[in-house]
Amino acid sequence: MIHSNHSNHPSIAKFQQFVELKDYRPPTKKEYVRYVRKCAEHFACDPLTLTEDQLRGYFLFLRQVKHYSRSPMKAAKFSLRSFFVDCHRVTGWTVFAELRIAEPLVLPVVLSRQEVAAVLHAVREPRLGVCLELIYHCGLRVGEAVRVEVRDLHESRTENPRLHVRQGKGGGDRFVPMSPRLVEGLRHWWRQHQHPVWLFPGPGLGWRERGHTALEAAAKATTHLSGSAVQNTFRLARAQSGINPAATPHTLRHSYATHLLEEGVSLLQISRYLGHASLDTTVIYTHLTSVSEARTRAALETLHRQLHGH
Numbered sequence: 001m002i003h004s005n006h007s008n009h010p011s012i013a014k015f016q017q018f019v020e021l022k023d024y025r026p027p028t029k030k031e032y033v034r035y036v037r038k039c040a041e042h043f044a045c046d047p048l049t050l051t052e053d054q055l056r057g058y059f060l061f062l063r064q065v066k067h068y069s070r071s072p073m074k075a076a077k078f079s080l081r082s083f084f085v086d087c088h089r090v091t092g093w094t095v096f097a098e099l100r101i102a103e104p105l106v107l108p109v110v111l112s113r114q115e116v117a118a119v120l121h122a123v124r125e126p127r128l129g130v131c132l133e134l135i136y137h138c139g140l141r142v143g144e145a146v147r148v149e150v151r152d153l154h155e156s157r158t159e160n161p162r163l164h165v166r167q168g169k170g171g172g173d174r175f176v177p178m179s180p181r182l183v184e185g186l187r188h189w190w191r192q193h194q195h196p197v198w199l200f201p202g203p204g205l206g207w208r209e210r211g212h213t214a215l216e217a218a219a220k221a222t223t224h225l226s227g228s229a230v231q232n233t234f235r236l237a238r239a240q241s242g243i244n245p246a247a248t249p250h251t252l253r254h255s256y257a258t259h260l261l262e263e264g265v266s267l268l269q270i271s272r273y274l275g276h277a278s279l280d281t282t283v284i285y286t287h288l289t290s291v292s293e294a295r296t297r298a299a300l301e302t303l304h305r306q307l308h309g310h
Contacts, residue, residue: 011048011088012036018087035079047083052093055080059099074101108254110288115243116255122237127218130189131200131230132237135249138163138176139256139274142249146225148199153178153186165275174275193218200225257285 015036019029039058040047050058062068062076077099084090111119116136123129135145144165152164154175161183162175186199193215195201201221203214234249244251253274260270271282 009040009046009048011046011083012040015083015087019082031075032079032082035076036083039076039080047080048088052095055084055093056095056098059095070101070104073099077101107284107287109244109246109248109251110258111243111247111251111255113255113259115241115247116252118241119234119237119243119247122241123233125214125233126189126192127200127214127225128230128233130185131225132234132249132252133182133185134163135230136252136256137182138165138178139253139260139270140165140176141253142227142230146200146202146227146230149197150190150195150199153183153199172275172277174272176273195219195221198224202226202229254285254288257282258288261285262289 012033016033019032022029024032036047039050039055042058042061043050043054059076062073068076077096081096084093085096120129120133120136123132131145134140134148135142138145147166148163149166152166154162154164161178161180163178165174165176167173190199193201195218198221201218202223202225203217203221230249234247238245238247257270257274260273261267267282267286268279270285271279274282276282
């Protein structure tokens with residue numbers, strides 16, 4: 001890829017090396033460098049020579065002239081903050097704290113328990129039905145569910161079975177409790193294909209043409225089930241069941257969190273099960289249930305009675 005002379009400065013080359021050392025995903029690394037290059041091309045100079053007022057003016061230009069929306073504005077802010085502050089150790093600037101980008105409160109779609117049952121019952125393929133059921137019962141992301149390995153089912157020596165979720169979003173591991181009935185369903189599914197590694201092996205392409213059944217192809221799989229297969233299956237089941245057309249497999253994760261909250265599970269526990277880095281991310285589920293407020297009112301009534309002795 002060829003860049004103009006205005007984007008090939010030593011400071012940018014150093015930043016590119018700096019970003020490569022970070023544990024960011026490859027697309028993120030690429031975006032960080034791209035936003036710094038755009039700034040250099042705008043001023044036609046080495047961005048490291050810019051003053052804070054020039055950078056402040058650049059952010060105003062992005063917002064008022066280029067009409068950047070929230071997402072690219074955040075990307076520009078984080079990229080340039082990383083360039084100036086983290087990589088080149090510029091100190092004393094307040095521009096990054098001054099640039100506030102409001103986070104809209106977008107409430108996720110949540111299904112009722114009856115709707116979850118309806119969409120799961122509409123799935124025709126057992127392997128995909130079991131995978132979607134696991135997503136709901138453990139609050140998993142699609143990518144986490146399809147990568148579950150047989151060794152991740154910690155249920156042999158304990159009465160409290162747990163699922164080991166490896167390398168979730170942000171690279172963290174976590175343990176999520178499972179119901180014994182779910183475990184039995186997962187066992188039943190695994191016994192049908194008995195793949196040595198994957199709970200949901202991907203049969204791959206062309207298995208029908210080779211005269212294999214789906215289970216035979218799964219037993220010989222070289223990788224796990226694809227996320228797109230789960231997405232497509234959910235889309236068909238959603239249409240057949242007549243639930244909210246905006247629902248996705250990720251909606252099952254939101255529904256899991258909301259239903260646990262309705263059952264009285266603490267927000268802190270739910271946050272851990274979901275693998276959230278901050279409790280702030282989990283708090284959104286309190287907006288999705290009226291049961292929490294009803295339980296609060298009942299608790300306040302109890303406290304009031306105890307305080308006044310009647």
